[in-house]
Amino acid sequence: MSTVNTAVSGFARRHGALLALALTVVVASLSFDSFATGDNLENVAVSSAFLAIVALGMTFVIVSGGIDLSVGSVFALGGVLAAWGSRHGPLVALALPLVVCGLIGLVNGLLIARARLAPFIVTLAAMLGARGIMLNITDEGADTFLVAKDSLFADLGRGKLLGLGFPVWITLALFVLGGVLLRRTRFGQNVYAVGGNEDAASLMGTSVARTKVSVYVLSGLLAGLAGALNAAWLTSGVTILGQGMELEAISAVVIGGTLLTGGTGFVSGSLVGVLLLKVIQNVINQIGSLDSAYQQVVSGAFLVLVVVLRVRPVRRARAATGGGRRRSPSPG
Secondary structure (H helix, E strand, C coil): CCHHHHHHHHHHHHHHHHHHHHHHHHHHHHHHHCCCHHHHHHHHHHHHHHHHHHHHHHHHHHHCCCCCHHHHHHHHHHHHHHHHHHHHHHHHHHHHHHHHHHHHHHHHHHHHHHCCCCCCHHHHHHHHHHHHHHHHHHHCCCCCECCCCCCCCHHHHHCCCEEEEEHHHHHHHHHHHHHHHHHCCCHHHHHHHHHCCCCHHHHHHCHHHHHHHHHHHHHHHHHEEEHHHHHHHHHHCCCCCCCCHHHHHHHHHHHHHCCCCCCCCCHHHHHHHHHHHHHHHHHHHHHHHCCCHHHHHHHHHHHHHHHHHHHHHHHHHHHHHHHCCCCCCCCC
16 A cells, blocks of 8 residues: 555656646636637637746756756847847847847856856856847837738748647647656766766766866757747837746746756656646636736745655655765855
């Protein structure tokens, strides 16, 4: 009987977000006639796509034991750069944000891995820096760059295939690739190893610094790509977007089963976490009488609940084995 209980408890911890998502969808479908309509579900899917791409990069960072607070500002900067570059063609609209945002991720990674500065401080500075660059480009937000609605770049954000928008298909493809990269490649195993124990990973021959730099570059690239796709969808580079997105991405990743301490996590859980947050927001909008601030309250409550449910078993397991892992100190 104890074995069954342990198996059920393990399944609930690993797939709790998926169970919560399924339950929420069923209740919402029965409670609101407009929830399960094709238009509403498509809206949820498209609005989830941009956050999901950012959360995918955040998953790699958190599994490696880091954190990236710059993704919201990088997302907004990527959208502005894409909208500005769209006047020169779709290739420039995509390449420009990827190059700039990838460089921001590279700087973050080098400062964290080589200079051994704290990820919180480095990415907080990058968050402020990216937002400052964006405001400088747009004259403190006074200029809004538009994307021609009949352009190929706009089609990338607004086009559909089999009833779903291109951003949704791109997101699904990225998550498949991300899952393979994290679970089936040497790089992914290095990410787990670094997040689990840096000293042990180094003794096994893993290049800790290179792995850390790579995950932050990946996070910057994906945040920039998400911003570019969002600009194509909105046909403009909106400067006020991305505020608080880093917290949403972190929440989705943690709700999906990735531990903030690193070493454990999977990309499919992050996708489920994003969908759960977006479905909850949509349900609150369906109610109509609740203020949008309740979205943050409910999201925060889910985050606390998930962390409590996951931390307690981990602590019991460590207590049973008589200890925990040690991480190498990081100055700063």
